[in-house]
Amino acid sequence: MKKLLVTFSLVALMFLSSVVKAADIVFIDVQTIVNNSKAGKDAQRLLEEAGKKAQEEVEAKQKTLKQDQKSQEEFQAFAIQKQQEVLKRRDELLSQFMNMVQQSLEKFAKEKNYSLIIDKQAVLYGKPELDKTQEFLTYFDSQYEKGPKIK
Structure with a gap:
């Protein structure tokens, strides 16, 4: 009876493991999303503008x-204050961007x-077909065009 229970448990475990397919687990290169998405490019542009404006103000004061x-x-x-303003702006933009990514990832999943x-970056090895970076990038860009923009 004990052997039968162990055998049944092993069969049930194998069945359950086959239900959770490897295809249900994928990976995405978040850095590619940051660098190449429309939202990421908008955030980078806004940060550069804030940095340039602060630099111009510092140079004018100098x-x-x-x-x-x-x-x-x-x-x-004054220069330190301007630097802190740019860092605060960077944090705001990063927070907005990552919230958008998270929401889109949840919908995408x-x-x-x-x-x-x-x-x-956390994957030591993954089959290339499990890399859904480009597919998510396209999805994320389409979501960004429909929704609110980074500001």
Whole structure:
């Protein structure tokens, strides 16, 4: 009886493992999505604009700078403030972008019936057909064009 129970358990385990197919697990190169998606390019452009604007403000302030110690300290504080504003903007853009990616990944996984999507950087080996980066990039871009934009 015990052997029969063990045999039944093994058969049930093999059946369950065959239900969870490897095709339900895919991977995506998130860095490719960041670099090549429309949303990622918009975020990068906005960050560059913020950095350029801050740099122009710092350079304009530097031209009007007096050569005394107090002016130097004020200028340094101003430059640090501008740098912090750019870093804050970067964090805001990154947060917006990653929220969009996460929402699209969830929709994509449901539509494609994927159980698990892993970042390609965490994959030691994966069959090339499990790499869904380009498919998700196309999907993500189409979702981005329909929805709210990064701002």
